[in-house]
Amino acid sequence: MAQKQFKTESKRILDLMINSIYTHKEIFLRELISNASDAIDKYYFTNQGHVNSDELEIRIDLDEENRKITISDTGIGMDETDLDENLGTIAQSGSLAFKEEMAKEDKKEEDIDIIGQFGVGFYSAFMVSKEITVISKKEGCPAYKWTSDGVSGYEISEGERENHGTTIILTLKEDSDEEDYSQYLKTYKIKDLVKKYSDYIRYPIHMNVETTKVKEGSEDKDNPEYETVIEEQTLNSMVPLWKRAKSQITQEEYNQFYKDHFYDYSDPFRTIHFNVEGNVSFNALLYIPSRVPQGFYNADYKRGLQLYCRGVFIMDHAEDLLPDYLRFVKGLVDSQDLSLNISRELLQHDHQLKIIASRIEKKVLSELTNLLTKEREEYEKFWNNFGINLKFGCYNNYGRDKDKLQDLLLFNSSKENKLVTLNEYVQRMKEDQKDIYYVSGSDVNLIDKLPVVQTLKSKGFEVLYLTDNVDEFVMQSLMTYREKGFKNAAQGDLDIDSQEEKDELNKTKEENKELLDFMKDSLEEVSEVRLSSKLIDDPVCLTAGEGISFEMERVFNNMPDNPMPMKANRILEINPKHPIFERLKDLYTDDKDKVKEVAEVLYDQACLIEGFPIKDPIAYSRKICELLVK
Ligand SMILES: Nc1ncnc2c1ncn2[C@@H]1O[C@H](COP(=O)(O)OP(=O)(O)OP(=O)(O)O)[C@@H](O)[C@H]1O
Numbered sequence: 001m002a003q004k005q006f007k008t009e010s011k012r013i014l015d016l017m018i019n020s021i022y023t024h025k026e027i028f029l030r031e032l033i034s035n036a037s038d039a040i041d042k043y044y045f046t047n048q049g050h051v052n053s054d055e056l057e058i059r060i061d062l063d064e065e066n067r068k069i070t071i072s073d074t075g076i077g078m079d080e081t082d083l084d085e086n087l088g089t090i091a092q093s094g095s096l097a098f099k100e101e102m103a104k105e106d107k108k109e110e111d112i113d114i115i116g117q118f119g120v121g122f123y124s125a126f127m128v129s130k131e132i133t134v135i136s137k138k139e140g141c142p143a144y145k146w147t148s149d150g151v152s153g154y155e156i157s158e159g160e161r162e163n164h165g166t167t168i169i170l171t172l173k174e175d176s177d178e179e180d181y182s183q184y185l186k187t188y189k190i191k192d193l194v195k196k197y198s199d200y201i202r203y204p205i206h207m208n209v210e211t212t213k214v215k216e217g218s219e220d221k222d223n224p225e226y227e228t229v230i231e232e233q234t235l236n237s238m239v240p241l242w243k244r245a246k247s248q249i250t251q252e253e254y255n256q257f258y259k260d261h262f263y264d265y266s267d268p269f270r271t272i273h274f275n276v277e278g279n280v281s282f283n284a285l286l287y288i289p290s291r292v293p294q295g296f297y298n299a300d301y302k303r304g305l306q307l308y309c310r311g312v313f314i315m316d317h318a319e320d321l322l323p324d325y326l327r328f329v330k331g332l333v334d335s336q337d338l339s340l341n342i343s344r345e346l347l348q349h350d351h352q353l354k355i356i357a358s359r360i361e362k363k364v365l366s367e368l369t370n371l372l373t374k375e376r377e378e379y380e381k382f383w384n385n386f387g388i389n390l391k392f393g394c395y396n397n398y399g400r401d402k403d404k405l406q407d408l409l410l411f412n413s414s415k416e417n418k419l420v421t422l423n424e425y426v427q428r429m430k431e432d433q434k435d436i437y438y439v440s441g442s443d444v445n446l447i448d449k450l451p452v453v454q455t456l457k458s459k460g461f462e463v464l465y466l467t468d469n470v471d472e473f474v475m476q477s478l479m480t481y482r483e484k485g486f487k488n489a490a491q492g493d494l495d496i497d498s499q500e501e502k503d504e505l506n507k508t509k510e511e512n513k514e515l516l517d518f519m520k521d522s523l524e525e526v527s528e529v530r531l532s533s534k535l536i537d538d539p540v541c542l543t544a545g546e547g548i549s550f551e552m553e554r555v556f557n558n559m560p561d562n563p564m565p566m567k568a569n570r571i572l573e574i575n576p577k578h579p580i581f582e583r584l585k586d587l588y589t590d591d592k593d594k595v596k597e598v599a600e601v602l603y604d605q606a607c608l609i610e611g612f613p614i615k616d617p618i619a620y621s622r623k624i625c626e627l628l629v630k
Pocket residue numbers: 031035036039073075076077078086087091092093094095096115116117118119120121122123165166
């Protein structure tokens with residue numbers, strides 16, 4: 001029996017194959033099972049109508065003692081020429097040729113769901129084998145045997161096999177310090193690998209498995225006897241859940257699948273199952289978790305969907321399938337139209353992924369919109385878990401996605417103290433109201449008590465209460481909503497007074513200019529002291545001038561390693577209708593030193609209201625006591 005050399009640049013390619021293309025040696029099993037499945041498909045297509053489907057199977061046998069794994073199928077088989085051409089020529093895909101041939105015969109391509117296309121998968125088995133023997137038989141032909149060590153070449157001779165199909169026998173390499181090849185001889189490992197990569201191969205993958213069972217007849221005894229038996233098990237589930245018709249799947253099945261595959265013990269909050277036909281066809285099964293996943297906010301949290309190609313698992317956490325703001329979505333995508341690279345570990349064409357990703361994004365957003373409009377309470381549950389991600393989505397990437405997301409945002413509001421959408425806010429804005437008012441703070445109850453909020457509320461304006469650090473950045477990124485601007489009510493002038501009120505205030509300002517300037521000069525930290533119509537019951541408040549707001553100051557200064565502390569301009573506003581103002585006016589004529597002292601107390605009070613620490617709490621406390629005893 002003459003030894004033949006591998007054709008093409010085979011030795012170099014083989015070396016590359018074995019050592020460089022694949023990062024995980026374990027994928028050899030996926031490749032051989034995919035080939036077996038392709039071979040059964042081919043048998044099925046060429047013998048349509050004359051196939052006993054019970055015969056179609058893939059078998060795995062383990063022989064630990066002799067370090068052999070055997071994978072056999074009842075597929076189309078190969079004759080001598082096929083063995084020579086398909087296994088003697090690396091990078092020659094008999095499967096691709098078959099598919100092309102079938103396409104010529106006008107069989108619809110999607111019916112021929114063949115996995116192989118590169119003609120290299122088989123050789124991945126040399127990553128774990130020191131020798132491979134293939135025994136194959138085509139119907140009506142004798143059987144042939146192909147043997148190779150993957151280095152020197154291969155031999156073909158007559159073989160023995162009764163029925164059509166192929167048997168591939170791998171003799172595993174010896175274990176080394178770096179590599180444990182023996183693991184592939186263990187039943188549990190093979191079961192795991194089949195589940196991981198080949199669970200949805202549509203033909204049964206059988207294996208004899210040793211199990212312990214209660215001995216027949218001893219079931220009812222107090223101490224039942226056990227025996228070890230060999231039992232044939234089907235290792236794969238075959239029909240993927242996502243390929244079944246939606247109407248045939250119960251929510252329990254969806255939930256179970258979610259819990260089994262995505263490491264969650266709670267049922268999902270929502271299940272989104274859909275198919276897309278078109279330039280790129282795919283099935284997607286997506287889940288929104290009912291609670292924030294563990295480690296979700298850790299830097300190493302892995303987002304992304306599982307990716308399958310024709311039911312064969314390709315990769316986990318395919319990040320490109322989801323925009324970052326939907327990082328909470330779990331699930332999978334299965335497509336037959338992906339051009340994978342040779343190791344199937346990477347996708348070759350970005351644009352296919354982009355099409356899938358954009359359809360997924362649209363679908364999830366439309367589900368969320370539906371939820372918001374039809375099941376508000378449910379949407380609020382979702383919002384409490386994951387709303388923050390949509391806010392980040394609004395301002396990340398220079399606000400690229402803000403138009404898609406702005407209608408899904410919820411904010412606390414002064415109206416009934418509940419969550420509202422921007423649309424709801426705008427719908428009930430006062431006729432002459434130009435801007436959407438918001439105030440930031442750490443707690444809704446505290447914001448609600450702020451003087452400026454009380455004033456706006458009393459004048460019939462609604463105010464959004466922003467409690468997340470990201471909120472003000474979202475407002476800045478949105479800039480406008482339905483042509484209405486956003487206005488931080490705690491910053492600058494609100495311009496809500498009537499002309500009469502404005503005139504009156506200006507007059508009082510003029511009359512008390514000297515007092516206000518004196519107060520400003522007495523307070524180091526403020527850039528201005530002014531009279532304000534914003535206040536009703538409270539004597540003072542602090543507002544930020546142009547530039548950054550107080551909330552931004554806090555956010556920036558809380559950032560780790562912030563090199564440049566930020567400080568917003570502080571303006572002390574005084575209520576001219578409050579009795580304290582009358583007192584200040586009197587003091588200014590009688591005792592200027594006292595004005596300075598009162599100004600300091602008022603400024604500290606304004607800081608406290610705004611949630612800022614006061615500079616010298618002891619001095620503040622003493623001054624208050626002094627004033628109390630007088
Ligand atoms: N079990 C099998 N039964 C019949 N033919 C097979 C079998 N395994 C491999 N072949 C033939 O050998 C060819 C080469 O297989 P190989 O796995 O190297 O490449 P492929 O499956 O075509 O493509 P890919 O590299 O994408 O897996 C196949 O195209 C097929 O024609």
